[in-house]
Amino acid sequence: MRGGAIRLFSVAGIAVYLHFTWFVIAAFEVTSVAKRYSNPIWGVFEYLALFAIVLLHEFGHAFACRSTGGEVDRIVLWPLGGLAFVRPPPRASAQLWSIAAGPLVNVVLFPALFAVLVALARLRMGLHSDALQFSGSLFTINGVMLIFNLLPLYPLDGGQILRSLLWFRLGPIRSLEIASGVGLAGAIALGIYALYRSSIWAGILSFFLLSQAAAGWQHAKTMRVDEDVACKPAPDDPRLHAPSSER
Ligand SMILES: [Zn+2]
Incomplete structure (x- = not known):
């Protein structure tokens, strides 16, 4: 525990924490998201996938910061998204790369998620309706995250x-x-x-x-x-x- 956050795991020396408020909001969000699916378990999958995308975005910041010689402390996930505690060296170029690498992860995911969505849509089987909904949601979430973060x-x-x-x-x-x-x-x-x-x-x-x-x-x-x-x-x-x- 650290400031109300639970340590989940660590990758390449970067510890990932989950703030306790995440669980409170998750309960509400999963309930409302689940209404879009015939099997409500997909609501849980969607919420977890949302935070997997957030986590990849934060690792984008973290690894870019490290590549500039900066320090990376930890990543904290909370209901509004994620925070990577990074300290790039005080140079404009190092700052720019450390920050831009986060949204770049979403840029890379954009065509990948679109390809999955198109592939599933082509199958057009009733069995896959939840999977198709899930894939569509992830594509939208990633796109919204990209646009929002670039404001x-x-x-x-x-x-x-x-x-x-x-x-x-x-x-x-x-x-x-x-x-x-x-x-x-x-x-x-x-x-x-x-x-x-x-x-x-x-x-x-x-x-x-x-x-x-x-x-x-x-x-x-x-x-x-x-x-x-x-x-x-x-x-x-x-x-x-x-x-x-x-x-
Ligand atoms: Zn970011």
């Missing part, structure tokens, strides 16, 4: 890709200010949508995005203060005392 709203992958691209021209601080500012605006817009549609999911997501974008904004401010401090000589800087000590 340019920090801290979503799209927002972090935007930040890395801006970093090449504007440096680490200004790029983070702009990306987290766009993320804050997007989170507020999603919050208004959540209130308008009375959507609990959109509300939770908007709260998560808002807090993370605000943390990004705050981090940029701290970096700027640190930079200013580093540029000004400290009061006990030996260079300041040099003339007097030479006397």
Whole structure:
């Protein structure tokens, strides 16, 4: 256990944790998903497959980060998806590759899942109706995950890709200010949508995005203060005392 998460297994030194809230939401989700199938067990398969795709996406981030010389701590799965705790080196290119590799996994899965769907549709047998529904759901889930993650709203992958691209021209601080500012605006817009549609999911997501974008904004401010401090000589800087000590 670690912060309410259970350690499931580890791959190449990367530990995978499952947050306890996952089980609570899984119970609700599986019940509603199962209605789409003639045999409700497919609802369980679909929910597990959703998180298998999430896990592959997170491993994309983790292995890419490691390839840049960065550190990978762990992957935590929770009801809103997954979080890979990665620390790529502070270079724009390393950040860009570590972030882009996650959605790239979904890009690779896109034609593979489509091929399976087409193959099953060609069989067109009553026996395979649940399998066909399952395959169609996975194709849709992967596509939605790809599009959603590419929204340019920090801290979503799209927002972090935007930040890395801006970093090449504007440096680490200004790029983070702009990306987290766009993320804050997007989170507020999603919050208004959540209130308008009375959507609990959109509300939770908007709260998560808002807090993370605000943390990004705050981090940029701290970096700027640190930079200013580093540029000004400290009061006990030996260079300041040099003339007097030479006397
Ligand atoms: Zn991602």
